[in-house]
Amino acid sequence: MPDDTSIKLTAGEIAQRVGGVLEGDASRIIDGVAGLIEACAQDLSFLGSPRYMQYMAQTAAAAVIVGQDWRGICPAAVIRVRNPEEAFFKIAELFRPAPVQYAPGIHAAAVIAADAKIGRDVTIGPFCVIEPGVTIGDRSVLVASCYIGPHSRIGDDCLFHAFVTLREYTRVGSRTILHNGVVLGSDGFGYNNVKGKWQKIPQLGTVVVGDDVELGANCTVDRARFGVTRIGNGVKIDNLTQTAHNSHIGDDSILAGLIGLAGSVHIGRRVRVGGQVGINGHIRVGDDAVIGAQAGVTNDVPPGTVVFGAPAAPYDHMIDIQASIKRLPEFKARIMELERQVKELRERFGDK
Numbered sequence: 001m002p003d004d005t006s007i008k009l010t011a012g013e014i015a016q017r018v019g020g021v022l023e024g025d026a027s028r029i030i031d032g033v034a035g036l037i038e039a040c041a042q043d044l045s046f047l048g049s050p051r052y053m054q055y056m057a058q059t060a061a062a063a064v065i066v067g068q069d070w071r072g073i074c075p076a077a078v079i080r081v082r083n084p085e086e087a088f089f090k091i092a093e094l095f096r097p098a099p100v101q102y103a104p105g106i107h108a109a110a111v112i113a114a115d116a117k118i119g120r121d122v123t124i125g126p127f128c129v130i131e132p133g134v135t136i137g138d139r140s141v142l143v144a145s146c147y148i149g150p151h152s153r154i155g156d157d158c159l160f161h162a163f164v165t166l167r168e169y170t171r172v173g174s175r176t177i178l179h180n181g182v183v184l185g186s187d188g189f190g191y192n193n194v195k196g197k198w199q200k201i202p203q204l205g206t207v208v209v210g211d212d213v214e215l216g217a218n219c220t221v222d223r224a225r226f227g228v229t230r231i232g233n234g235v236k237i238d239n240l241t242q243t244a245h246n247s248h249i250g251d252d253s254i255l256a257g258l259i260g261l262a263g264s265v266h267i268g269r270r271v272r273v274g275g276q277v278g279i280n281g282h283i284r285v286g287d288d289a290v291i292g293a294q295a296g297v298t299n300d301v302p303p304g305t306v307v308f309g310a311p312a313a314p315y316d317h318m319i320d321i322q323a324s325i326k327r328l329p330e331f332k333a334r335i336m337e338l339e340r341q342v343k344e345l346r347e348r349f350g351d352k
Helices: 011-018 050-055 084-095 315-326 328-349
Strands: 021-023 043-046 063-067 077-081 183-186 191-194 197-200 206-209 220-222 228-231 306-308
Touching: 011 021, 011 063, 011 077, 011 084, 043 084, 063 084, 077 084, 183 206, 206 220, 220 228, 306 315, 315 328
Parallel strands: 043 063, 063 077, 183 220, 206 228
Antiparallel strands: 021 077, 191 197
């Protein structure tokens, strides 16, 4: 909990704010939030998954937000709500330190082309480079050491953390957050083998990122071979992901860390993709699909389908496969016993 906070609430006040039912001491003072394991005597915590149930009896938290059907032992006050995670984060917002504010202005160490168009109340920090033909919308912030390539466009109210790179002709919508080390518009991975030598294929397209997008640290999105690599509105992508040339990610999809999309992958709207997933080139993933962590996607995924595994397959099918794999030692023993019996019968009656 940050030292500069002065917010203090009682368990009873928190229960009122989240519309919960309190069981325990309503007067307990809370001045911070933490996980069940890390929580101290004046922290609020929550139980969001059954896997953490074992820590309820051990937590030192002052109060814990739980689901309406939770049953168990807990030394803390308990606040029952319909959605523990939603309620917890509503309260966590109250204890969050004030966001860092960046004063509008252009740092003396920034390098800005004479024809760049800079909007109102823009912040451009030290060692940023703004190349010719660039347009930056109102109130956008480039914290430090950002490179904005020629003829790129940035919308209003964007926040680019340090070391963001936009290559030439890249377009970013409004209210988009790019974390440290994001690279948009580097060349796609395209080569032809000519007489045993790899010859580069020119990458002539660009990258277009929509509004309200957030890309985690060290994400990379390659420019298209021709046309556009597109990240739709409201997309959220975790750290260390690769989106290859000509791929499209539909509106409001969310992708976890260490994902790799090969070229020309088309992901629909509201798709959820777990960590460490790899998707082959030219694959189409339908709207509202879910891809489990570490899946290897080698075939199209229909809309609304849940898949996992490598190669990825529908959930019910993969559950059957996983159940069978767990029984392999049993199957092996049974086969060995059958082989022994067959051998015994052959020795007794002859091999006929």
